[in-house]
Amino acid sequence: MKPSPFDYHAPASAAEALELLGRYGADARLLAGGQSLVPLLNFRLSAPTVIVDLNRAADLAYIKEDGGRVRLGAMTRQRAIEFSPLVRGRLPLLAEATRWVGHLPTRTRGTVGGSLAHSDPAAEYPAVAAALDAELVIRGFAGERVVRAVEFFVGLMTTALQPDEMLVEVRMAAQAPGSGWAFEEFSRRHGDFAIVGIAATVAVEGDRCRSARLAACGAGPTAMRLRAAEEILEQGGAHDRHIDDAAARAAEIVDPSADLHASAEYRRHLTRVLTRRALKRAVERARNRENAHG
């Protein structure tokens, strides 16, 4: 099918885009990379009367290092993230997860901000944002506010964004040099949305686990942090048996539903298996890096 008619605006900056949002309110939809919204338009599942296209707002596309964190403009392409040496060095979990986001030709257009604002429960970036405790910068008329990822994902395809607000930046703390990471996912075909995906980072010191961060996608209405599973490692250490316990705990605390791709029970099973794999690989990487820095 083809989209219903709409008026089209292509503002040259975030400020112009906000002004248009103010003028048209809930009639307008922001168009980022279009890899989720355009299919909805084509099938007329979404029929806004105004499209505000952010693709010419050059001030929304950047990757910058700022102190101990990395700031990504909302319109930064997934492909730019994939090939960014800065992301590979400072946010290797994000770099690894990006390989799972769609395909190279969809990453050409798809953006980090679009993925987070769309908040598909099976999308990879929300899980990475939850695991890395990202800060999301939201701009509206009243100014800017900063929301933590876990507070941004409110419910199924629902975020903390108001109709006259836009996501302008994502901030993630650089992963500590001695930490390990892994993104594990199961999907029917490489590049499809995850049935379940797990993002993990760990910092180890000998047998101790100084910190563990775990988040899941595809296992609930939104991406979710798996704090109770993280605590098992932080209290017990990074041994295999604690990894097994953490994986079992993760499978208990997720909140999957059944759909045509997988039953809820199967998603729980995947959560356990993938959490174990992700933690093992992350711990192994952390040990290798610890020895290398020795």
Place this chain on the structure above:
Amino acid sequence: MAERRIVRITVNGQAREGWAEPRRLLVDFLRDDLGLTGTHVGCEHGICGACTILFDGEAARSCLMLAVQADGAELMTVEGLARDGKLHPLQEAFWEHHGLQCGFCTPGMLMAAYDFLRVNPDPSEEEIREALSAVLCRCTGYQGIVRAVKAAAERMRSAG
């Protein structure tokens, strides 16, 4: 109805223009307004990849873009692969290795492979398979396509 706008693009090295309503998909603009029917329309939701073109040098789904978004851009479609009546090494390899049967997915396969081989000129078979997962084929069966991309990569590397 929203007002039509002029869209000026460079496609396969030629300056072209046409009028488009904002809702006009880029793939329909290419096919129906510019007569470039080599690019195919498949699923219209970004899954099948038949409509893959190069947008400012990088592969993208032309069914997930509006024609108005392409104003000022440089595009390449499957029609731009052959030069001076000579097939591109990818096209030759698809021909020699049975990389197509009905041909519906072929424009997308070629353009996705073209972009992929520039990013990764010496891919493993596993990497080729991962890259080709971006485009669906429902008849040839992929084996010939994978062989074709591998053969084209070798030929393009030796040609420098």
